[in-house]
Amino acid sequence: MADGWTDRCRRTLINFLVYCPKETIFLKLVDASHVSKTVDALFKLLRDVVLFVGHENVVHVVTDNTANYVVARRLLESEFSRLYWSPCAVHCVNLMFQDIGKLEEVSETVSQASMITKYIYNHCHPLYLMRKFTGGREILRPAPTQFATNYIALQMKIVAMGFLYQAIYKVREEMVKRFQKRKRVVDSYLKILDTRWDSQLRKNLHVAGYWLNLAFRFNAEEFEKHKQTTSDLLDVIERYAYGDADLNSKLTSEMRIFKNAEQDFGR
Template identity: 35%
Template structure:
C-alpha cells in the first residue's frame, strides 16, 4: 500500500524550499508529508522571474490544487518575508488550510541569535579554528581519528545547528584532543612548529577561556538542540509535542544556569522573540491540547492561548458546521476520560503508542473529534525534508553531468529520493531510544566543506568518486532570493526498495558559522577575560 492511500485519512502537509544548482538555476522542491512518511512530488525550475510573494503564492496554490485542497492541512516553508507573504495570501484564498513556518528553521535562527552573545561567540570562534585546522590538513585529520576513533562532527547528517553539535562533540573528545597535541607523533611533526598548529594546540591545552565558554554554550543551547532533534528527527510527528517542548527547554536552560533570572533572562528574551513573532501558530496549541501525553499530565497548561488555538483550528479545519460543533462537544469526553478514553488500556498505552495511533484506537466514540485529532497530531513541524532532497539532486546533477533538463532530472530524483525516504523510514523504525535521530542520515552535505582547495596538504579528491557533490556558493535556506517560474513535470510512479550509498566524504558545514566574525577571542594571552559565573563545572552529555 503506497503512502498516497493514507492521505485521505490523515490529511497532508505540503513542504517547499528553494535552492540553486551548479548551472545557477533557481529550483523549488515540493514534498508531501503525512504521519506515514514523506513523498517527493516534483521540482519546479524557477529561473526566469523575480522571486516575489505573488509568484510563490501561485506556485504553492498550484501544488495545493494538484494534491487536492480537501487533503491539505498545512503548507510549511521557511520564514523569509516572501514565503510568509505568500503563505498569508494562500490562507486568504484557501480558507481551510494553514501556512506555518518551518520550526527547524526558526530554531536555527534562535541558535544563531544566541551565538552572537559574547560568551557563545568566544566558544564558536575558537571551536571553528580547531575544526578548520584539523579538517584542512589530511595528516592531522588522520591523527585525530587515531586518537578519537570517530569524527569530530557529522554535518552531512545533522543539517541544522551544526555549530552547537560541534561544540558538544569537541567537549566529549577533549581528552583525546589533548592527548593528540601532546603525543610524540604531533611534537615530531612539522605541524607542531607552524604558527597555526601552535595556536590550535594552545586553544586545546592552555586557553583559560575556551573550555569554560564552551561548557557555558552547551548548557544554554543543549535544550534547544533537543527540541530540534524532536522536530527534525522525524521519528514520529512532532506537532503534538512542540508547544510543551519549548516550555521545557526554557525551564531547563534556567535550571542549568542556577535559576537566577539575571543569568538566563537574555537567552529567554531571544527564545520568546522568535517563538511569539515567528514560530508559534494555532496548530501548535491545538495539537498540545489533543496530545494525550500532554493533556493527561499533571503539568498540563491551562493558558487561554491553548483553547484559543483549539477553537481556531476546529473552525478552520472542519468545514461542515455540524461536524465542527460535534467535535467541540466531544472535547468534554476526551478531557474527562469518558467512555473508551477512560479504559485501563487507554491509560496504560498513552506512552506506548504515538498520539495518532492512540486516537485511532480509542477515539471511535467521538468520530468527528477523532478525525480532527488524527489530522492535527499527524502533522510535521519542519520542512527540512526539502533540504535532504538537495543532496539527491546533487547526486543526479553533478558538475560532470550538468546538462540534464529539469523534466528528466525530476524523474530521476523522484525515484532516487523516494527510495531514500523509504530507507530512512525503515531506519527510524529500528532506532533505539539511545540513538540520535538527527544522526541517522548518511546523506551528503550540500555546502562546501572545510577541505580547503588552496591548502597544499588538503586532500584533492574527485567529487564523482564519492556519493557526494561539493558546491561553491550554495545559498543557505535562510537566504534564498532566486527567481521563479512554474515549468515542471509531475513525476509518475513511486519507487520501492532501499539504496546503499558509496563512501561518504565527511565535510564541515561552514554555513552554520558564517555569521560569526573573528573579532572575538583567539586564545592569546591578551584576550579580555570573560566571566562565566562559575558555569565551568562538568557537563553531562
C-alpha cells in the same frame, strides 16, 4: 511542503512534497527562478499545488520564511480558509542558533573550539592521541552556513522536533532553571528564543497538537501549566468547521469525551 534551494547554476529550485501518516510523497521539482521573487507568481505556484492535491486534503503548508513567502501565505490563507501555514521549524530553530552565535561569549567559545579542532587535525600526534582516547571518533567540523552544527560540535543538546510546542517551553524552563542565580546572563538568550517563537513559529496548529498529545494531556502537572491551549484548539476547530455548525458541535463534543477519557478514549 515546499523545500527551496539554489543549485550551482544559481537557479532557484523548489521541491514540493506531501506528508501524510502513511509516507512522504515527492510531487514535483519546479525551476522557480522567474517566480520566487514575485509574490503573485509564487502564490499561483503554491495555489496550483494545493489544487492538485485537493484543497480539502491540505491542512498545513510549510515553506521558507522569506518576506515573499509570508505575503504569498496571506493570499493562500485568504483563498483557502481551512488551510494553515507555518515556516519550516528546523529553519526557525537554526535561526535561533544563528542569533545566539552572534552573542560575544558564544562566538568566542565557538572560535576557540574551531582553533583547537584545526590544531588537532593539522598535527599528526595530537590527532593520533585524540582518536586513540575517543575510540576512533572524529570531531564534527561544520560547514560555515550551518549554525546549529556549531552547537553539536560543542556537545550542546539540540531539541527534537517531534513535540514542538512542548519542546520549546521545556527548553525555556530549563534555561531559566539553570541560571536562577545569574538571570541577567540568560536574558539575552530568552529574548532570542521568544522573538523567533512568537513572531514566526508559534501556530495554533502546533498548540492543538500539544493539547491532543496523550503524553501531555493526561499529565496533570504538565498540562496545568498550559491550560490556555484549550482556547487555541477551539480556534483550530472553528477554522476547520468554517461555519458548519453541525461539524463544530461534533468536534467540540468529542473534545469533552477525549478530555474525560470517556467511551473508547478511555481505552
